[in-house]
Amino acid sequence: MNTLSQTLITPHSGYHWDGNQHRFFEGWYYRVTLPELDQTFAFMYSIEDPIGGQPHSGGAAQILGPEDSYFCRTFADVGQFWSWGAPTGMGPLGLGHWGHSLPGQRPQFLDPEQFDYDIPLGYQGTHTWHQGHLYDPGTGQAAHWRYYIRPIYGWGDVGQPSQATGGLLSFLPIIEPGWQVMMAHGQATGWIDWQDKRYVFENAPAYAEKNWGGAFPQKWFWINCNCFTDQPDLALTAAAGRRQVLWWMESVGLIGVHYQGRFYEFAPWNAEISWSVTPWGEWTMQAHNAHYEIEVWASCDRTGTPLRAPTQNGLIFICKDTMHGQVTLTLKRYHQHGSTLVLKAHSHLCGLEVGGGPWQTAWITNGMPIEEPEPLLWSVASP
Incomplete structure (x- = not known):
């Protein structure tokens, strides 16, 4: 086995x-x-x-x-x-x-x-x-x-x-x-x-x-899909979180795409990444490096299902998910004359999650990691 x-x-x-x-x-x-x-x-x-x-x-x-x-x-x-x-x-x-x-x-x-x-x-x-x-x-x-x-x-x-x-x-x-x-x-x-x-x-x-x-992330979101329309050999994982690094908090994101045997990685060590994610309903991420740019847009009109996650206070309802999200992925390759579309794909079976908090307003970054010297706190995301 x-x-x-x-x-x-x-x-x-x-x-x-x-x-x-x-x-x-x-x-x-x-x-x-x-x-x-x-x-x-x-x-x-x-x-x-x-x-x-x-x-x-x-x-x-x-x-x-x-x-x-x-x-x-x-x-x-x-x-x-x-x-x-x-x-x-x-x-x-x-x-x-x-x-x-x-x-x-x-x-x-x-x-x-x-x-x-x-x-x-x-x-x-x-x-x-x-x-x-x-x-x-x-x-x-x-x-x-x-x-x-x-x-x-x-x-x-x-x-x-x-x-x-x-x-x-x-x-x-x-x-x-x-x-x-x-x-x-x-x-x-x-x-x-x-x-x-x-x-x-x-x-x-x-x-x-x-x-x-x-320790546990203070706040996070997640976008994941490997069941795209007419693209059986495509997998997307994208996420971001406010995590603890030694004595400070850092907001960091990542996008990874597997397609036709190749891995397209957009991570803090090789790309600039930005996002705008609402408390529930819409997830948008963009990233670019020296060779490629990517945009991921996802949405959900369902309310989401509350899930438990390990926290400093034990296993509690602190995130919510759906496996019925809409997602569109657009990947382009740079060249000397501009850019060329490598891939555009869609699915209505995307996994989406938000967790931690606070989530009173949209979480927006400008493409650079954010260091935030503040204590690690939890607040439960509203179901």
């Missing part, structure tokens, strides 16, 4: 907790889009203070399902969580959390057949495999899934080693939190049972990312 080209295993795919008692979280995100149904399943896993015995120690699994419906199941026992790669974050992706222990067996990756037989409540995932069984006795909601993943793009050009999404500084303990796109684009084959309905899919667009750290 875990045979994979080393070029597709991104830095930071492994677990980052080093065993200390400091505040810590790590989160993982898997997604499958079903274009023929105009629906998406997004699976979000988290672990907080895995040393145990702390006020916010525990894990959770959240699912954003069809029509942005929501499911959440918590796991109180951090001892039933496992992940590969601690404490450096190196190595392949692998994680899981069991709701009930098996006599004499420590939590670990199980053969899929054994998992289905032995684990009535829990999940497990790698770069190439994802399955789980969740049930909420309070609401009667249930979800079961089992599918294979074929990664196509990690984070970088095809055939080259995948890059760290946060650049070289992401390997140093000075930026909180860390963020890594693990699979910008892939294909998933299998099934998902959701509220008594089975969704079967083959080669459906798939995506995966993660984040980790001991």
